[in-house]
Amino acid sequence: MLKEYLNPRLWFVFLRETRYLHFFGVGATGVAINLATTAFFAEIVFGRTHYFNAYLIGLFVNLLYNFVFHTFVTFKTNSKHLYRLSIFVIYSLTLAYIQAYIVKYLTDWLGINWYIVVIASVIFIFSITTFVLFKFALFKE
Numbered sequence: 001m002l003k004e005y006l007n008p009r010l011w012f013v014f015l016r017e018t019r020y021l022h023f024f025g026v027g028a029t030g031v032a033i034n035l036a037t038t039a040f041f042a043e044i045v046f047g048r049t050h051y052f053n054a055y056l057i058g059l060f061v062n063l064l065y066n067f068v069f070h071t072f073v074t075f076k077t078n079s080k081h082l083y084r085l086s087i088f089v090i091y092s093l094t095l096a097y098i099q100a101y102i103v104k105y106l107t108d109w110l111g112i113n114w115y116i117v118v119i120a121s122v123i124f125i126f127s128i129t130t131f132v133l134f135k136f137a138l139f140k141e
Contacts, residue, residue, distance in 0.1 A: 022074040023131045026066060031123050034062035035116055042115070051115050052104060058119075059100070063092045075139035087138055095126060 016022075041054030067088050071077050077084065099122050106118045 019074055019135065020131060023070070023134070024127070026069040026074050027123075027127050030062045030066045030069075031120060033065055034058040034123070035120060037061045038119065039116065048112055048115075051107070051112060052100075055100070055103060055115075055119060059096050063089075063096070067092075070134060070139060075134065077139050077141060079141070084138060091133070091138070095130070099123065099126060 035058065038051070038054045038058035041057050042048055042051040046054050067085060071081060071084065102122050103115075103118055106122070107115045110118060
């Protein structure tokens with residue numbers, strides 16, 4: 001029985017059927033967009049000392065991208081888009097506030113040279129909870 005749980009093929013099928021692979025794909029590309037946008041604004045536009053402003057811009061771009069792709073690709077919803085968008089925005093802004101606080105605290109503690117690692121880690125940790133909430137609540141038809 002334990003051998004079945006260690007089978008990578010079964011895990012792949014499970015993750016694909018639950019749409020987590022889709023969620024993860026959208027999330028991963030969203031994180032890449034977030035990090036690239038953040039790095040662009042922090043390194044080229046504002047300077048590293050203003051990384052937090054750059055992070056907020058990257059976060060906004062990421063959230064917009066995620067909603068569009070989760071709506072039409074991951075969960076393939078056909079209705080209530082405006083309702084879902086409003087709940088998504090409220091949830092995302094609340095989560096973004098929590099994430100921003102954690103990012104700010106950890107970056108201050110670890111130093112600004114680690115800001116990209118901190119941002120990526122925080123986003124990944126919150127992605128699992130978000131998937132469960134989205135699949136069984138927000139994007140459930």
